[in-house]
Amino acid sequence: MAAKRRAQMVEETRAKLVQAARKAFATKGYAAASMDDLTAEAGLTRGALYHNFGDKKGLLQAVIGQIDAEMVVRMRAAQNQAETRWLGFLAEGVAYIEMALEPDIQRIMLLDGPAVLGDPSLWPNQTACLRATTQTIQALIDEGTVRPMDAEAAARLINGAALNASLWIAAADDPHAVFAKAVEAFRYLAVGLLQTER
Amino acid sequence: MAAKRRAQMVEETRAKLVQAARKAFATKGYAAASMDDLTAEAGLTRGALYHNFGDKKGLLQAVIGQIDAEMVVRMRAAQNQAETRWLGFLAEGVAYIEMALEPDIQRIMLLDGPAVLGDPSLWPNQTACLRATTQTIQALIDEGTVRPMDAEAAARLINGAALNASLWIAAADDPHAVFAKAVEAFRYLAVGLLQTER
DNA sequence: ATAGAAACATACGGGACGTATGTCAATTTA
DNA sequence: TAAATTGACATACGTCCCGTATGTTTCTAT
Numbered sequence: 322m323a324a325k326r327r328a329q330m331v332e333e334t335r336a337k338l339v340q341a342a343r344k345a346f347a348t349k350g351y352a353a354a355s356m357d358d359l360t361a362e363a364g365l366t367r368g369a370l371y372h373n374f375g376d377k378k379g380l381l382q383a384v385i386g387q388i389d390a391e392m393v394v395r396m397r398a399a400q401n402q403a404e405t406r407w408l409g410f411l412a413e414g415v416a417y418i419e420m421a422l423e424p425d426i427q428r429i430m431l432l433d434g435p436a437v438l439g440d441p442s443l444w445p446n447q448t449a450c451l452r453a454t455t456q457t458i459q460a461l462i463d464e465g466t467v468r469p470m471d472a473e474a475a476a477r478l479i480n481g482a483a484l485n486a487s488l489w490i491a492a493a494d495d496p497h498a499v500f501a502k503a504v505e506a507f508r509y510l511a512v513g514l515l516q517t518e519r
Numbered sequence: 520m521a522a523k524r525r526a527q528m529v530e531e532t533r534a535k536l537v538q539a540a541r542k543a544f545a546t547k548g549y550a551a552a553s554m555d556d557l558t559a560e561a562g563l564t565r566g567a568l569y570h571n572f573g574d575k576k577g578l579l580q581a582v583i584g585q586i587d588a589e590m591v592v593r594m595r596a597a598q599n600q601a602e603t604r605w606l607g608f609l610a611e612g613v614a615y616i617e618m619a620l621e622p623d624i625q626r627i628m629l630l631d632g633p634a635v636l637g638d639p640s641l642w643p644n645q646t647a648c649l650r651a652t653t654q655t656i657q658a659l660i661d662e663g664t665v666r667p668m669d670a671e672a673a674a675r676l677i678n679g680a681a682l683n684a685s686l687w688i689a690a691a692d693d694p695h696a697v698f699a700k701a702v703e704a705f706r707y708l709a710v711g712l713l714q715t716e717r
Numbered sequence: 718a719t720a721g722a723a724a725c726a727t728a729c730g731g732g733a734c735g736t737a738t739g740t741c742a743a744t745t746t747a
Numbered sequence: 748t749a750a751a752t753t754g755a756c757a758t759a760c761g762t763c764c765c766g767t768a769t770g771t772t773t774c775t776a777t
Contacts, residue, residue, distance in 0.1 A: 351634075439690070468707065470703060470704060471703070474687075474700040474701050477704075478684055478704050478708055479680070479708075483676075485675050485679025486676055486679065488633070492637070503675070505669070506675075509712055510673075510676055513710040514707055
Protein backbone atom coordinates (compact mmCIF):
# COMPACT_ATOMS: atom_id res chain seq x y z
CA MET A 322 0.00 0.00 0.00
CA ALA A 323 1.24 3.47 0.88
CA ALA A 324 2.20 6.04 -1.70
CA LYS A 325 -1.07 6.87 -3.31
CA ARG A 326 -0.83 8.34 -6.72
CA ARG A 327 0.12 11.97 -6.61
CA ALA A 328 -2.96 13.14 -8.43
CA GLN A 329 -5.18 11.23 -6.07
CA MET A 330 -3.71 12.90 -3.02
CA VAL A 331 -4.21 16.30 -4.57
CA GLU A 332 -7.78 15.40 -5.29
CA GLU A 333 -8.21 14.43 -1.66
CA THR A 334 -6.95 17.70 -0.28
CA ARG A 335 -9.10 19.61 -2.75
CA ALA A 336 -12.12 17.62 -1.65
CA LYS A 337 -11.34 18.23 2.00
CA LEU A 338 -11.02 21.95 1.42
CA VAL A 339 -14.21 22.14 -0.61
CA GLN A 340 -16.10 20.23 2.04
CA ALA A 341 -14.83 22.44 4.85
CA ALA A 342 -15.54 25.55 2.82
CA ARG A 343 -19.04 24.42 1.99
CA LYS A 344 -19.79 23.95 5.65
CA ALA A 345 -18.26 27.27 6.66
CA PHE A 346 -19.90 29.24 3.85
CA ALA A 347 -23.28 27.71 4.58
CA THR A 348 -23.21 28.35 8.31
CA LYS A 349 -21.34 31.66 8.59
CA GLY A 350 -21.81 33.08 5.14
CA TYR A 351 -19.05 33.74 2.63
CA ALA A 352 -17.86 37.06 4.06
CA ALA A 353 -17.69 35.90 7.66
CA ALA A 354 -15.99 32.61 6.89
CA SER A 355 -12.32 32.73 7.81
CA MET A 356 -9.83 31.00 5.53
CA ASP A 357 -7.64 30.20 8.53
CA ASP A 358 -10.49 28.51 10.34
CA LEU A 359 -11.83 26.40 7.51
CA THR A 360 -8.42 25.24 6.35
CA ALA A 361 -7.55 24.29 9.92
CA GLU A 362 -10.74 22.27 10.16
CA ALA A 363 -9.60 20.42 7.06
CA GLY A 364 -6.25 19.75 8.72
CA LEU A 365 -4.40 22.09 6.37
CA THR A 366 -3.30 25.73 6.11
CA ARG A 367 -4.06 28.64 3.84
CA GLY A 368 -1.06 27.66 1.75
CA ALA A 369 -2.90 24.67 0.39
CA LEU A 370 -5.90 26.81 -0.33
CA TYR A 371 -4.16 29.46 -2.36
CA HIS A 372 -2.16 26.83 -4.17
CA ASN A 373 -5.23 24.90 -5.27
CA PHE A 374 -7.87 27.56 -5.75
CA GLY A 375 -6.04 30.83 -6.28
CA ASP A 376 -8.13 32.91 -3.93
CA LYS A 377 -11.25 32.92 -1.79
CA LYS A 378 -13.53 33.41 -4.76
CA GLY A 379 -11.93 30.44 -6.50
CA LEU A 380 -12.82 28.28 -3.54
CA LEU A 381 -16.39 29.52 -3.67
CA GLN A 382 -16.55 28.63 -7.35
CA ALA A 383 -15.44 25.10 -6.57
CA VAL A 384 -18.09 24.75 -3.89
CA ILE A 385 -20.74 26.08 -6.23
CA GLY A 386 -19.66 23.64 -8.92
CA GLN A 387 -20.15 20.77 -6.54
CA ILE A 388 -23.59 21.87 -5.39
CA ASP A 389 -24.67 22.65 -8.92
CA ALA A 390 -23.87 19.13 -10.04
CA GLU A 391 -25.89 17.67 -7.20
CA MET A 392 -28.86 19.85 -8.02
CA VAL A 393 -28.94 18.79 -11.64
CA VAL A 394 -28.98 15.15 -10.69
CA ARG A 395 -31.97 15.64 -8.42
CA MET A 396 -33.86 17.73 -10.93
CA ARG A 397 -33.39 15.16 -13.66
CA ALA A 398 -34.55 12.46 -11.28
CA ALA A 399 -37.74 14.36 -10.49
CA GLN A 400 -38.40 14.92 -14.15
CA ASN A 401 -37.80 11.34 -15.25
CA GLN A 402 -40.15 10.04 -12.61
CA ALA A 403 -43.16 11.89 -13.99
CA GLU A 404 -45.60 10.42 -16.50
CA THR A 405 -45.72 13.22 -19.02
CA ARG A 406 -43.17 15.79 -19.99
CA TRP A 407 -45.37 18.59 -18.72
CA LEU A 408 -45.82 16.93 -15.34
CA GLY A 409 -42.09 16.36 -15.33
CA PHE A 410 -41.56 20.06 -15.83
CA LEU A 411 -43.78 20.88 -12.89
CA ALA A 412 -42.04 18.27 -10.76
CA GLU A 413 -38.73 19.81 -11.71
CA GLY A 414 -39.89 23.16 -10.43
CA VAL A 415 -41.19 21.75 -7.19
CA ALA A 416 -37.95 19.86 -6.72
CA TYR A 417 -36.07 23.08 -7.20
CA ILE A 418 -38.14 24.78 -4.54
CA GLU A 419 -37.56 21.91 -2.16
CA MET A 420 -33.83 21.90 -2.73
CA ALA A 421 -33.51 25.59 -2.11
CA LEU A 422 -34.88 24.93 1.35
CA GLU A 423 -31.58 23.41 2.36
CA PRO A 424 -29.26 25.90 4.08
CA ASP A 425 -26.25 25.04 1.92
CA ILE A 426 -28.05 25.77 -1.31
CA GLN A 427 -29.95 28.70 0.09
CA ARG A 428 -26.98 30.59 1.38
CA ILE A 429 -24.27 29.65 -1.10
CA MET A 430 -26.12 29.34 -4.39
CA LEU A 431 -28.88 31.89 -3.96
CA LEU A 432 -27.48 34.59 -1.71
CA ASP A 433 -23.71 34.78 -1.54
CA GLY A 434 -22.96 33.25 -4.93
CA PRO A 435 -24.60 35.90 -7.08
CA ALA A 436 -23.39 38.70 -4.80
CA VAL A 437 -19.75 37.59 -4.94
CA LEU A 438 -19.43 36.12 -8.42
CA GLY A 439 -22.08 38.10 -10.25
CA ASP A 440 -24.94 36.86 -12.35
CA PRO A 441 -25.18 33.05 -12.25
CA SER A 442 -25.70 32.84 -15.99
CA LEU A 443 -22.11 33.94 -16.44
CA TRP A 444 -20.67 31.28 -14.19
CA PRO A 445 -18.39 28.72 -15.83
CA ASN A 446 -20.81 25.96 -14.97
CA GLN A 447 -23.46 27.89 -16.86
CA THR A 448 -25.67 26.86 -13.98
CA ALA A 449 -26.42 23.40 -15.20
CA CYS A 450 -29.85 23.34 -13.65
CA LEU A 451 -30.88 26.35 -15.69
CA ARG A 452 -29.77 24.57 -18.84
CA ALA A 453 -31.77 21.54 -17.82
CA THR A 454 -34.91 23.62 -17.42
CA THR A 455 -34.35 25.37 -20.72
CA GLN A 456 -34.06 22.05 -22.53
CA THR A 457 -37.22 20.76 -20.94
CA ILE A 458 -39.16 23.83 -21.96
CA GLN A 459 -37.81 23.70 -25.49
CA ALA A 460 -39.00 20.12 -25.78
CA LEU A 461 -42.43 21.17 -24.53
CA ILE A 462 -42.56 23.88 -27.16
CA ASP A 463 -41.51 21.46 -29.89
CA GLU A 464 -44.21 18.98 -28.95
CA GLY A 465 -46.81 21.76 -28.95
CA THR A 466 -47.61 21.72 -25.26
CA VAL A 467 -46.15 25.11 -24.54
CA ARG A 468 -46.80 28.14 -26.73
CA PRO A 469 -43.92 29.19 -28.96
CA MET A 470 -41.59 31.51 -27.12
CA ASP A 471 -38.00 31.94 -26.04
CA ALA A 472 -37.26 28.84 -23.98
CA GLU A 473 -34.44 30.41 -22.05
CA ALA A 474 -36.58 33.37 -21.09
CA ALA A 475 -39.26 31.09 -19.75
CA ALA A 476 -36.71 29.00 -17.89
CA ARG A 477 -35.16 32.04 -16.27
CA LEU A 478 -38.42 33.51 -15.09
CA ILE A 479 -39.64 30.17 -13.82
CA ASN A 480 -36.36 29.70 -12.02
CA GLY A 481 -36.64 33.12 -10.49
CA ALA A 482 -40.14 32.44 -9.29
CA ALA A 483 -39.06 29.16 -7.73
CA LEU A 484 -36.04 30.80 -6.17
CA ASN A 485 -38.06 33.51 -4.48
CA ALA A 486 -40.52 30.92 -3.33
CA SER A 487 -37.67 29.09 -1.63
CA LEU A 488 -36.38 32.17 0.10
CA TRP A 489 -39.86 32.91 1.32
CA ILE A 490 -40.40 29.43 2.64
CA ALA A 491 -37.06 29.26 4.34
CA ALA A 492 -37.71 32.47 6.26
CA ALA A 493 -41.26 31.57 7.24
CA ASP A 494 -42.40 30.59 10.70
CA ASP A 495 -44.36 27.68 9.29
CA PRO A 496 -42.40 26.51 6.26
CA HIS A 497 -44.79 23.66 5.56
CA ALA A 498 -47.85 25.84 5.19
CA VAL A 499 -46.01 28.39 3.10
CA PHE A 500 -44.59 25.64 0.92
CA ALA A 501 -48.11 24.60 -0.03
CA LYS A 502 -49.12 28.11 -0.98
CA ALA A 503 -45.95 28.61 -2.98
CA VAL A 504 -46.40 25.41 -4.94
CA GLU A 505 -49.98 26.33 -5.75
CA ALA A 506 -48.93 29.72 -7.05
CA PHE A 507 -46.09 28.12 -8.97
CA ARG A 508 -48.46 25.73 -10.76
CA TYR A 509 -50.80 28.55 -11.70
CA LEU A 510 -47.99 30.60 -13.13
CA ALA A 511 -46.71 27.67 -15.12
CA VAL A 512 -50.12 27.17 -16.67
CA GLY A 513 -49.65 30.53 -18.33
CA LEU A 514 -47.01 28.97 -20.54
CA LEU A 515 -49.41 26.38 -21.92
CA GLN A 516 -50.70 26.54 -25.45
CA THR A 517 -54.24 27.92 -25.35
CA GLU A 518 -56.53 25.26 -26.77
CA ARG A 519 -58.79 26.58 -29.44
CA MET B 520 -29.48 83.34 8.10
CA ALA B 521 -26.79 80.93 9.31
CA ALA B 522 -27.31 78.56 12.19
CA LYS B 523 -29.66 76.05 10.72
CA ARG B 524 -31.74 74.08 13.14
CA ARG B 525 -29.84 71.26 14.76
CA ALA B 526 -32.12 68.53 13.51
CA GLN B 527 -31.90 69.86 9.99
CA MET B 528 -28.13 69.72 10.00
CA VAL B 529 -28.20 66.15 11.21
CA GLU B 530 -30.58 65.29 8.44
CA GLU B 531 -28.19 66.83 5.96
CA THR B 532 -25.20 64.81 7.09
CA ARG B 533 -27.27 61.65 7.07
CA ALA B 534 -28.39 62.41 3.54
CA LYS B 535 -24.84 63.08 2.43
CA LEU B 536 -23.65 59.81 3.90
CA VAL B 537 -26.49 57.83 2.37
CA GLN B 538 -25.84 59.36 -1.01
CA ALA B 539 -22.12 58.63 -0.89
CA ALA B 540 -22.78 55.11 0.34
CA ARG B 541 -25.31 54.49 -2.39
CA LYS B 542 -22.78 55.49 -4.99
CA ALA B 543 -19.98 53.44 -3.47
CA PHE B 544 -22.11 50.35 -2.88
CA ALA B 545 -23.47 50.48 -6.41
CA THR B 546 -20.12 50.86 -8.11
CA LYS B 547 -17.78 48.80 -5.93
CA GLY B 548 -20.21 46.52 -4.19
CA TYR B 549 -20.91 46.44 -0.48
CA ALA B 550 -17.90 44.37 0.57
CA ALA B 551 -15.36 46.34 -1.43
CA ALA B 552 -16.70 49.74 -0.42
CA SER B 553 -14.44 51.36 2.16
CA MET B 554 -16.04 53.34 4.95
CA ASP B 555 -13.05 55.67 5.00
CA ASP B 556 -13.39 56.42 1.32
CA LEU B 557 -17.10 57.00 1.15
CA THR B 558 -17.22 59.17 4.25
CA ALA B 559 -14.33 61.22 2.90
CA GLU B 560 -16.22 61.76 -0.33
CA ALA B 561 -19.09 63.08 1.76
CA GLY B 562 -16.70 65.45 3.48
CA LEU B 563 -16.93 63.59 6.79
CA THR B 564 -15.22 60.78 8.68
CA ARG B 565 -16.15 57.34 9.93
CA GLY B 566 -17.08 58.90 13.24
CA ALA B 567 -20.18 60.46 11.75
CA LEU B 568 -21.06 57.17 10.16
CA TYR B 569 -20.95 55.06 13.27
CA HIS B 570 -22.72 57.74 15.25
CA ASN B 571 -25.64 57.94 12.84
CA PHE B 572 -25.99 54.39 11.55
CA GLY B 573 -24.34 52.13 14.11
CA ASP B 574 -22.37 50.01 11.68
CA LYS B 575 -21.83 49.29 8.03
CA LYS B 576 -24.96 47.19 7.78
CA GLY B 577 -26.99 50.01 9.28
CA LEU B 578 -25.80 52.27 6.51
CA LEU B 579 -26.80 49.68 3.93
CA GLN B 580 -30.26 49.50 5.48
CA ALA B 581 -30.63 53.25 5.16
CA VAL B 582 -29.61 53.14 1.51
CA ILE B 583 -32.04 50.31 0.85
CA GLY B 584 -34.82 52.22 2.53
CA GLN B 585 -34.24 55.15 0.23
CA ILE B 586 -34.19 53.06 -2.93
CA ASP B 587 -37.20 51.08 -1.82
CA ALA B 588 -39.24 54.23 -1.43
CA GLU B 589 -38.29 55.40 -4.89
CA MET B 590 -39.25 52.07 -6.41
CA VAL B 591 -42.68 52.10 -4.86
CA VAL B 592 -43.40 55.53 -6.26
CA ARG B 593 -42.50 54.43 -9.75
CA MET B 594 -44.48 51.22 -9.54
CA ARG B 595 -47.58 53.04 -8.38
CA ALA B 596 -47.17 55.52 -11.20
CA ALA B 597 -46.99 52.75 -13.78
CA GLN B 598 -50.04 51.09 -12.31
CA ASN B 599 -52.17 54.22 -12.11
CA GLN B 600 -51.45 55.07 -15.71
CA ALA B 601 -53.01 51.88 -17.03
CA GLU B 602 -56.63 51.60 -18.12
CA THR B 603 -57.64 48.47 -16.25
CA ARG B 604 -56.38 47.01 -13.02
CA TRP B 605 -55.07 43.96 -14.83
CA LEU B 606 -53.13 46.04 -17.33
CA GLY B 607 -51.87 48.06 -14.40
CA PHE B 608 -50.60 44.89 -12.81
CA LEU B 609 -48.70 43.97 -15.96
CA ALA B 610 -47.32 47.49 -16.24
CA GLU B 611 -46.18 47.24 -12.66
CA GLY B 612 -44.22 44.11 -13.46
CA VAL B 613 -42.63 45.60 -16.54
CA ALA B 614 -41.73 48.70 -14.56
CA TYR B 615 -40.08 46.51 -11.98
CA ILE B 616 -38.01 44.80 -14.64
CA GLU B 617 -37.00 48.14 -16.08
CA MET B 618 -35.99 49.52 -12.71
CA ALA B 619 -33.86 46.55 -11.90
CA LEU B 620 -31.82 47.41 -14.94
CA GLU B 621 -30.30 50.33 -13.10
CA PRO B 622 -26.96 49.50 -11.48
CA ASP B 623 -27.92 50.96 -8.10
CA ILE B 624 -30.98 48.80 -7.75
CA GLN B 625 -29.38 45.78 -9.33
CA ARG B 626 -26.37 45.66 -7.11
CA ILE B 627 -27.74 46.98 -3.83
CA MET B 628 -31.29 45.70 -3.73
CA LEU B 629 -30.97 42.43 -5.61
CA LEU B 630 -27.46 41.18 -4.95
CA ASP B 631 -25.76 42.61 -1.89
CA GLY B 632 -28.87 43.43 0.08
CA PRO B 633 -30.20 39.90 0.47
CA ALA B 634 -26.69 38.49 0.97
CA VAL B 635 -25.82 40.90 3.78
CA LEU B 636 -29.16 41.49 5.47
CA GLY B 637 -30.89 38.21 4.70
CA ASP B 638 -34.26 37.61 3.12
CA PRO B 639 -35.85 40.88 1.96
CA SER B 640 -39.22 39.90 3.40
CA LEU B 641 -37.74 40.28 6.86
CA TRP B 642 -36.43 43.79 6.26
CA PRO B 643 -37.94 46.55 8.37
CA ASN B 644 -39.29 48.23 5.27
CA GLN B 645 -41.12 45.01 4.52
CA THR B 646 -40.02 45.75 0.95
CA ALA B 647 -42.71 48.19 0.15
CA CYS B 648 -42.85 47.24 -3.49
CA LEU B 649 -43.71 43.68 -2.56
CA ARG B 650 -46.59 44.95 -0.47
CA ALA B 651 -47.75 47.06 -3.36
CA THR B 652 -47.83 44.05 -5.66
CA THR B 653 -49.63 41.95 -3.08
CA GLN B 654 -52.34 44.57 -2.71
CA THR B 655 -52.79 44.82 -6.45
CA ILE B 656 -53.17 41.06 -6.79
CA GLN B 657 -55.59 40.88 -3.89
CA ALA B 658 -57.74 43.50 -5.59
CA LEU B 659 -57.65 41.49 -8.81
CA ILE B 660 -58.77 38.41 -6.92
CA ASP B 661 -61.59 40.31 -5.23
CA GLU B 662 -62.88 41.64 -8.52
CA GLY B 663 -62.78 38.13 -10.00
CA THR B 664 -60.08 38.72 -12.57
CA VAL B 665 -57.52 36.48 -10.92
CA ARG B 666 -58.36 33.04 -9.61
CA PRO B 667 -58.65 32.74 -5.83
CA MET B 668 -55.25 32.08 -4.31
CA ASP B 669 -52.80 33.42 -1.79
CA ALA B 670 -52.05 36.93 -2.98
CA GLU B 671 -48.70 37.15 -1.25
CA ALA B 672 -47.56 33.90 -2.80
CA ALA B 673 -48.43 35.15 -6.24
CA ALA B 674 -46.73 38.46 -5.60
CA ARG B 675 -43.57 36.81 -4.41
CA LEU B 676 -43.28 34.47 -7.36
CA ILE B 677 -44.06 37.23 -9.82
CA ASN B 678 -41.46 39.40 -8.13
CA GLY B 679 -38.92 36.63 -8.33
CA ALA B 680 -39.59 36.10 -12.00
CA ALA B 681 -39.20 39.80 -12.69
CA LEU B 682 -36.07 39.94 -10.60
CA ASN B 683 -34.37 37.14 -12.49
CA ALA B 684 -35.43 38.72 -15.73
CA SER B 685 -33.66 41.90 -14.68
CA LEU B 686 -30.47 40.10 -13.75
CA TRP B 687 -30.54 38.34 -17.06
CA ILE B 688 -31.07 41.51 -19.04
CA ALA B 689 -28.41 43.42 -17.17
CA ALA B 690 -25.78 40.77 -17.91
CA ALA B 691 -26.73 40.37 -21.55
CA ASP B 692 -24.70 41.60 -24.50
CA ASP B 693 -27.84 43.04 -26.12
CA PRO B 694 -30.04 44.14 -23.23
CA HIS B 695 -32.70 45.53 -25.51
CA ALA B 696 -33.33 42.28 -27.34
CA VAL B 697 -33.32 40.28 -24.14
CA PHE B 698 -35.67 42.76 -22.54
CA ALA B 699 -38.27 42.03 -25.21
CA LYS B 700 -38.01 38.27 -24.70
CA ALA B 701 -38.23 38.65 -20.93
CA VAL B 702 -41.32 40.84 -21.09
CA GLU B 703 -43.03 38.37 -23.41
CA ALA B 704 -42.32 35.50 -21.06
CA PHE B 705 -43.44 37.60 -18.12
CA ARG B 706 -46.81 38.33 -19.72
CA TYR B 707 -47.36 34.66 -20.50
CA LEU B 708 -46.61 33.64 -16.95
CA ALA B 709 -48.93 36.28 -15.58
CA VAL B 710 -51.76 34.95 -17.73
CA GLY B 711 -51.58 31.77 -15.68
CA LEU B 712 -52.98 33.70 -12.75
CA LEU B 713 -56.13 34.67 -14.65
CA GLN B 714 -59.49 33.19 -13.84
CA THR B 715 -60.26 30.57 -16.51
CA GLU B 716 -63.35 31.71 -18.33
CA ARG B 717 -66.04 29.05 -18.44
C1' DA C 718 21.86 10.30 -8.50
C1' DT C 719 20.69 14.80 -9.20
C1' DA C 720 17.95 18.57 -10.78
C1' DG C 721 13.65 20.50 -10.96
C1' DA C 722 9.02 21.10 -10.03
C1' DA C 723 4.87 20.31 -7.52
C1' DA C 724 2.43 20.52 -2.95
C1' DC C 725 2.02 22.55 0.95
C1' DA C 726 3.58 25.33 5.39
C1' DT C 727 5.21 29.60 7.40
C1' DA C 728 6.10 34.51 7.69
C1' DC C 729 4.98 39.19 6.44
C1' DG C 730 2.57 43.48 5.04
C1' DG C 731 -1.52 46.15 4.22
C1' DG C 732 -6.17 47.36 4.61
C1' DA C 733 -10.57 47.67 6.87
C1' DC C 734 -13.89 47.44 10.58
C1' DG C 735 -15.38 48.60 15.17
C1' DT C 736 -14.51 50.88 19.55
C1' DA C 737 -12.71 54.04 22.75
C1' DT C 738 -11.50 58.54 23.57
C1' DG C 739 -11.34 63.45 22.73
C1' DT C 740 -13.29 68.06 21.17
C1' DC C 741 -16.47 71.62 20.07
C1' DA C 742 -20.89 73.66 19.66
C1' DA C 743 -25.65 73.97 21.19
C1' DT C 744 -29.14 73.68 24.49
C1' DT C 745 -30.73 73.53 29.05
C1' DT C 746 -30.78 74.92 33.81
C1' DA C 747 -30.05 77.59 37.74
C1' DT D 748 -26.22 85.19 32.00
C1' DA D 749 -23.01 81.69 33.34
C1' DA D 750 -22.30 76.91 34.04
C1' DA D 751 -23.23 72.26 32.97
C1' DT D 752 -24.73 68.68 30.19
C1' DT D 753 -25.73 66.47 26.03
C1' DG D 754 -25.32 65.65 21.21
C1' DA D 755 -22.50 65.46 16.87
C1' DC D 756 -18.68 64.48 15.04
C1' DA D 757 -13.21 63.70 14.64
C1' DT D 758 -9.12 61.11 15.95
C1' DA D 759 -6.50 57.20 17.59
C1' DC D 760 -6.01 52.43 18.46
C1' DG D 761 -6.41 47.33 18.39
C1' DT D 762 -7.67 43.36 15.94
C1' DC D 763 -8.85 40.43 12.32
C1' DC D 764 -8.20 38.71 7.80
C1' DC D 765 -6.79 38.43 3.06
C1' DG D 766 -3.14 37.89 -0.38
C1' DT D 767 1.73 37.31 -1.38
C1' DA D 768 6.36 36.09 -0.74
C1' DT D 769 9.39 32.82 0.95
C1' DG D 770 10.78 28.46 2.62
C1' DT D 771 10.71 23.09 2.97
C1' DT D 772 9.73 18.57 1.65
C1' DT D 773 8.48 15.00 -1.44
C1' DC D 774 7.93 13.16 -5.90
C1' DT D 775 9.32 12.71 -10.76
C1' DA D 776 12.22 12.83 -14.72
C1' DT D 777 16.53 12.26 -17.03
